[in-house]
Amino acid sequence: MRGATRTSILLTVSVVAVALSLSYAFLSLGSVVRVKVSTTTSLYATGLADHLASSFNSVYPEARVEFVAVGTGAALKLAERRDVCAVLIHEPSLEKQYIDKGVIRDGKIFAYNYFVIVGPAEDPAGISNSSNLIEAFRKIYHAGEESKALFISRGDNSGTHFRELHVWRLVSLSVEGAEWYLDCGCGMSEALVMANELGAYTLGDMGTYLKLESSGRLGRLRILYENKEDNLTVNVYSAYLVEGCSGLEKKYAELFINFIYENQRELIGSFGVSEYGRPLFYPARDKELVIQGLWDVFASGSR
Amino acid sequence: MVRVELEDVWFRYLSRGRWVLKGVSLSVENNELLVITGPNGSGKTTLLKIISLIYEPSKGDVLVDQKKFWELSNSEKTLIRRKITYVHEKPVLLKGSVLYNVAYGLILRGYEEEEAFKRSEEILKELGLETRASVNAQELSIGEAQLVALARALLLNPEILVLDEPFAHLDARKREILINLLKEKHKKGVGMVISSHQSDYLKNLNVSKTINLEDGKVVQAY
Amino acid sequence: MLTVETLNTVLRSIYVSGVATLLSLTWSIPASYYLALKGRSRLLETIVETLVGMPTVLLGLLLYFILSSSGPLASLKLLYTPQAIIIGESILVTPLIISASYRLLKNTIRTFSELALTLGASKTQTMFLVLRETMSGITASAVMGFSRAIGELGVAMMVGGNISGHTRVLTTAIALGVARGEFEEAVFLGIILLIITITITVALKYLSKAYEEWYA
Numbered sequence: 001m002r003g004a005t006r007t008s009i010l011l012t013v014s015v016v017a018v019a020l021s022l023s024y025a026f027l028s029l030g031s032v033v034r035v036k037v038s039t040t041t042s043l044y045a046t047g048l049a050d051h052l053a054s055s056f057n058s059v060y061p062e063a064r065v066e067f068v069a070v071g072t073g074a075a076l077k078l079a080e081r082r083d084v085c086a087v088l089i090h091e092p093s094l095e096k097q098y099i100d101k102g103v104i105r106d107g108k109i110f111a112y113n114y115f116v117i118v119g120p121a122e123d124p125a126g127i128s129n130s131s132n133l134i135e136a137f138r139k140i141y142h143a144g145e146e147s148k149a150l151f152i153s154r155g156d157n158s159g160t161h162f163r164e165l166h167v168w169r170l171v172s173l174s175v176e177g178a179e180w181y182l183d184c185g186c187g188m189s190e191a192l193v194m195a196n197e198l199g200a201y202t203l204g205d206m207g208t209y210l211k212l213e214s215s216g217r218l219g220r221l222r223i224l225y226e227n228k229e230d231n232l233t234v235n236v237y238s239a240y241l242v243e244g245c246s247g248l249e250k251k252y253a254e255l256f257i258n259f260i261y262e263n264q265r266e267l268i269g270s271f272g273v274s275e276y277g278r279p280l281f282y283p284a285r286d287k288e289l290v291i292q293g294l295w296d297v298f299a300s301g302s303r
Numbered sequence: 304m305v306r307v308e309l310e311d312v313w314f315r316y317l318s319r320g321r322w323v324l325k326g327v328s329l330s331v332e333n334n335e336l337l338v339i340t341g342p343n344g345s346g347k348t349t350l351l352k353i354i355s356l357i358y359e360p361s362k363g364d365v366l367v368d369q370k371k372f373w374e375l376s377n378s379e380k381t382l383i384r385r386k387i388t389y390v391h392e393k394p395v396l397l398k399g400s401v402l403y404n405v406a407y408g409l410i411l412r413g414y415e416e417e418e419a420f421k422r423s424e425e426i427l428k429e430l431g432l433e434t435r436a437s438v439n440a441q442e443l444s445i446g447e448a449q450l451v452a453l454a455r456a457l458l459l460n461p462e463i464l465v466l467d468e469p470f471a472h473l474d475a476r477k478r479e480i481l482i483n484l485l486k487e488k489h490k491k492g493v494g495m496v497i498s499s500h501q502s503d504y505l506k507n508l509n510v511s512k513t514i515n516l517e518d519g520k521v522v523q524a525y
Numbered sequence: 526m527l528t529v530e531t532l533n534t535v536l537r538s539i540y541v542s543g544v545a546t547l548l549s550l551t552w553s554i555p556a557s558y559y560l561a562l563k564g565r566s567r568l569l570e571t572i573v574e575t576l577v578g579m580p581t582v583l584l585g586l587l588l589y590f591i592l593s594s595s596g597p598l599a600s601l602k603l604l605y606t607p608q609a610i611i612i613g614e615s616i617l618v619t620p621l622i623i624s625a626s627y628r629l630l631k632n633t634i635r636t637f638s639e640l641a642l643t644l645g646a647s648k649t650q651t652m653f654l655v656l657r658e659t660m661s662g663i664t665a666s667a668v669m670g671f672s673r674a675i676g677e678l679g680v681a682m683m684v685g686g687n688i689s690g691h692t693r694v695l696t697t698a699i700a701l702g703v704a705r706g707e708f709e710e711a712v713f714l715g716i717i718l719l720i721i722t723i724t725i726t727v728a729l730k731y732l733s734k735a736y737e738e739w740y741a
Contacts, residue, residue, distance in 0.1 A: 041704075071704025078706075155689060157705040183689035185701035186682075194686055197594050197604055219595070357642050377648075385645035395640045398658060408644045459644065 044069035091159035144180030150200035312363035333494030341516035355389035545614035576620035581679030618670035625666035
């Protein structure tokens, strides 16, 4: 009899525990509108996404923006599968494809920053006085062929990766199968860490670089090419609404996108300045037409 | 010739556990047939293993031909152990054919495989199991397996054969075969120690001594 | 889908995880044997069993700290090489192989060492006897180790770096596929991974059966 009693007590406790956790899950979500937004890991890693979400939440406490940070391709795939209601992304050519497919719409450019080339402090390829990205890449190519330099490619179809491929096309040199060209299929942070380990060059965005650098992880790396005049280095961030999203989530998704767009200068311009000594992103509003023009170039150029 | 003596042997498995054997003294030599009876849990198997020089007693001495066995060197021990063969109550067979299992003991002793297999075939015939020679040992019934384990032991020509409940899994026919074989070996001078909690099977054997074991103590010896 | 690169990734996965498993066996089996022989150590058993479920990414991270250019073994230049993955995975599967074979060995050693004594075997003969009888069980734990190695992501990612043509293995390729949104490709690779694991498991089971039959 004792065994049976023990078993039934155990069973009751488990059933009650499961029921409680399930009801907690349902109840705690009931009152707040969840707005699911997909974004890229590099954007998320800088902390900007959470910053935007919490600012939004203080104005609209009844809504909560939840980010799913994945690779660029996956972020758009999630949109295609309607698993998210909005997308924050920075790869114009992919964005255009998905706009044409009718997956995303009502895009608003809300920020931009610059791609830079980071590399070993010794700069064996001598790119630091290059006048543009194309020249820098060419120098890296030749240094690589002479076994003096390594280059790390993201290889993950991210915004950074596409820009890198775009530049190689403009340089019109093939890196296919080159010993010095390492395709890591990894995220921005991993690529920077790898570049630091191997003393290699890589294309990166300022945001992720500054974040890692400030925590002392990138001791061997320096920013070797940075040129705000070079339009080819501009990295454009846009927010989109996902087609097929509906109801309250859609309402607040739209509000979120507009919120970001309207409050660019306050939200974006000051982000990170106190911690890193310089802004990680720039509000697009200041140079709206130019940035839009660049978006058009990048959207059609790659492929 | 060999004589094994137990002097006031005590045994327990764990250093602070209960005593399984309490002050057991006995002796056995080849030519003798010693039967050990007693209820389950009385310590029969443990006693047999001590007689077979497998377990070292916690207290007391085991003398083989008047020498304290457990104080000998490893090589001396191995040589003496070869004179006494113990057969488990639940047969322990190896992976492989019945023939291989029966021959295994000889192979261990350095016999050529051919010779070992030949002798194995012969004894399997005596036991009426020659048809099962190439069968996988794991596929045998427990009665057949028991006979195979016995065959293996017998091939080693021990001076003392120690059998733990040998009749436990045998049907009437196999029992008869075994009893006849044991009678024969005993006539040839092989000593035996047999434990059984059913003494009627032993009627047909020439029993020299019987020891009644209860709760680890010898309660009767005759 | 089935490209030369994919084929290379598959072969590399099998090679890396296979070598890692074999490497681990060289110390895991003697360790299991030793542990089984020496009797119970509840503490040791518990430690080993806990380590079986070690998060791969944690092990990967720890190894990364050791192999990194700012770490103690930087001079070995092992980071981002297949060898680093081999070392990492061999460490990863060790607790698994030990705990799986230890149980088996404990039971077998007692039974068969007694048998060996009754038949007058020497210590060496006893050891070979035990190994022979436990071969199929040990093979099973090796297969378990291999499955865990080839299916893990954390170590391969952290110390391998998923470099195309060099350290990309099936699991990291799958993760990349997901990151890129190429879900079909990821699933395809995942199925290949499963097929490999099943094939190796079945093949080794069949081989150990055949090995046993050989004695009949």
